[in-house]
Amino acid sequence: MDKPSNFVVERAAFPQLFAALDTRGYTIVGPTVRDGAIVYDALRGVDDLPIGWTDAQDGGVYRLARRADAALFGYNTSPHAWKKFLYPPAVRLTHARRENGAWRVMENDDAPPRYAFLGVRACDLAAIEIQDKVFLQGAYQDSIYAARREPAFILAVNCAQAGGTCFCASMGTGPRATQGFDLALTEILEAEQHYFLVQVGTERGAEVLNELAHRQATDEEMARAEKILLETAQHMGRTLDTRDLKALLYQNYEHPHWNAVAARCLACANCTLVCPTCFCSTMEDVTDLSGENAERWRKWDSCFTMDFSYIHGGSVRQTHRARYRQWLTHKLATWIDQFGTSGCVGCGRCITWCPVAIDLTAEVRALRDTETIKGA
Amino acid sequence: MAKQRKPKVAVWKFSSCDGCQLSLLDCEDELLTVAGAVEIANFPEASRAVVKGPYDISLVEGSITTPHDVERIQEVRRESDFLITIGACATAGGIQALRNFSNVQEFISIVYATPAYISTLATSTPIRSHVRVDFELHGCPINKYQLLEVINALLNGRKPNIPAHSVCVECKRRGLACVLVTHGTPCLGPVTHAGCGALCPAYQRGCYGCFGPMETPNTTALAAQWKHLGVSEQDLMRAFRGFNAFAEPFRQESEKHG
Incomplete structure (x- = not known):
């Protein structure tokens, strides 16, 4: 693509996204309300999204709250990062069986899900990019991370509001998603309108977008999204002076x-x-009582x-x-x-x-x- | 592997409710495997049969509360190669250690018709206060999987995977949202020893500290936060004075309140 194109998907057409991802075999995970918070978990459809919910955050405090509107992504960060999918909290690395007095080490044969992440914020895109460096770009690749990361479809959402503990503007990572996504949305609610301004990041993203009713964005709509992001950047709950x-x-x-x-x-x-x-x-080696079978687990x-x-x-x-x-x-x-x-x-x-x-x-x-x- | 004699395991009860040794019986699926791997030499909750010592592994439940206990634990130690205490009573004195904060003679005179028949100590103390202990398993009650893990590790000559960090680590690995932060529910998780798998937070409840203090508990900082959440001094004292009231960090913190 020569220059970033922006499209508009109406709220009414948004559920089509789930079908488009589903037919491509993705396990769709994203924000949903559970245990008094907006957590990332499996989503069956648009109704699982935190429609009309938001979060109020401060040091040591998180409160779920109702919004005056029916925004799908009208909250900020979740209690957990996306790393729980890419870098699982506990994962078996290998297992072995004692055969004729020697250990036979066996490969893991589990195929991880192909994830589609819905609602990845700019800060979290930057975090994924950092973990890519850690796990994929050194002398050794982490195969567990790679197997989950490489096929993952990323739908980013630009932050239309800043949270009480947010300071992405200080770190230069947000609130706008600039790279590392397949599609990036800005959710716009005004007057009677509710739509998403969509930016395409990859061919794969374009293919998914093509399955949703969409049209070219007007200059006015793009200006509206710009204004929202500017306001978000100006209302960060925290700041960090990064000089020296x-x-x-x-x-x-x-x-x-x-x-x-x-x-x-x-x-x-x-x-x-x-x-x-x-x-x-950390690594944990475990055995069964007989000592004939052993497993090695990696845990956060x-x-x-x-x-x-x-x-x-x-x-x-x-x-x-x-x-x-x-x-x-x-x-x-x-x-x-x-x-x-x-x-x-x-x-x-x-x-x-x-x-x-x-x-x-x-x-x-x-x-x-x-x-x-x-x-x- | 050369065929070896099965290790002899004995279970001993001191002042306790039997809940921890019942965890072993509760191992249903694994019980037969355990019974196949070791010789159960003494297990009052399972059988009256007692095999003479010495024992390779002794699992000790309960705290020391009577002069008789004081003598008996010495005998158990002498007869045991590896002594593991199981549960809050054996590792911290248990709920009965609340007597340590009062006058036990008063209790005796109120509770018993003939106080003269009662021979008890002024305190309830953990096994560690009397004999050398090789491993302590926390919890009220213990987690049966942790008990299996310790036996398993001993049988296989490896280190048991029993981390001493906070419950928070288990809570986060489970993907739970912190109850303290999301709804201001007082939770002892940050100062409590892991092992339960964050059971209470998984049901939206605060941690009660059943597993006792974690490796480096900062109870003072947590107590300050609880006060900030509106918890009274008396309730703070009670929170730290539960099943692990006589575990040193909890004892000290409880004495600052109420």
Whole structure:
């Protein structure tokens, strides 16, 4: 495509999307209301979407709320990232059987679902791009991630509102989806109208769009979408000053503020588990009682657990101070050296889902404002 | 593999409700396999037959509450190669450790018609306070799969997969939405030892701390958040004074409130 084309799909035509994806064999997952939150789960049709629901988020607080309209995507981030599909919380890596005194190792023969993700926000697209770097672009490819990631169809949704803990504008990742999608929507509700401005990202996306009733967007409709995105960017619930952030963290390993955070930190690991880019895991070898069959499982782990840094003699990071500092410094500084990008996309999940409302934007601000050790 | 003698397993009961040893009977599907892999030498809930010691593995349920218990646990330790405590009573003193915060003589005079017949200690204490313990399995009651895992690991000479991190890790792996954050329900999950698979949060309830303190619990920070949610000092004290009231981090936190 020479230039990005924009189309309009009316709300009435939106259910056709499900049929189009279904006939292509996708397992459709996206936002739905469950357990007092808008979570990502399997969707059977448009009625499973959080129609007319939104979320109000702040540090340690998430509340589901009714909207005045019937928006399909009128909320912000979910309690969990898309990584739960691409990088499963627990997955069997291999299994083995003892035969004639030797171990026969067998390949996993499970075929993962071909996912279609509905409603991926710009921050989460950026997160998927980061996990692509981690899992696919190093010396070794993660076959489990690759098998799920490569066929995945991504329908992005531009954010028509900013959440209370959002700061994608600071991280340069949103609120507009610019790449990494098959189709990207902007949902527009005004007066009696309810439609989606659609941008096509791939040929595959174009084929799906062709199965939905659509038309070329007018300049007016495109301008309307622009205005919505501009307003979203101006209403971020949080901001993070990223100037010299890497240097700031590298120069402040011994800043007394780490103690203040440690006094509040539960080391519960929630921030890392909800983070869309955190990728640490642990291995568990299990046997059956006879010892004739063994399995190796990979499970999500976190740098906040003691086992995570356990080596001969004990855990390297004994204190909450050491663990929080490790996490924040990796996320915002050493990640850049390791992967050429920040590990933070500004989705705000670690702020909302911290049970005691620790806010990394506030912690960075505190470090910056009270920096005492300057190049000492 | 060379055919070896089956390991002899004994189950011992101290002050407890029997719920934890019943978890072993509750292993229905796996019970016959377990029975095939080990020799059950003493298991009061399953059989009166007692095989003489020594024992390869002793599973100890219950806390130490009487002078007789104090002697008996020494005997169990002497006869056991590997001693595993099972459940909140054996690892933390159990609900009966609430006596540790009061005067047990008063209870005796109120409850029993002839207090003179009662020989009891002033405290309910975990097995660890009396003898060396090789492994502690948490929970009120324990998770039967964790019990199987420990026996399995011992039989196969590997490390048991019993993580000591928070319940939150299990909650997030299950894909649950945090009850504390989504509806302000007080939850002990962030300071509680994993093992239940986030059972209560899966039913939209806060964690009651059945598995006791996690590896590095910051109870003070969680208590401050509970207060912020409107929980009274007395309720905070009660929350930490449950089945694991005498586990040190919970005991200390409970004494700051109410």
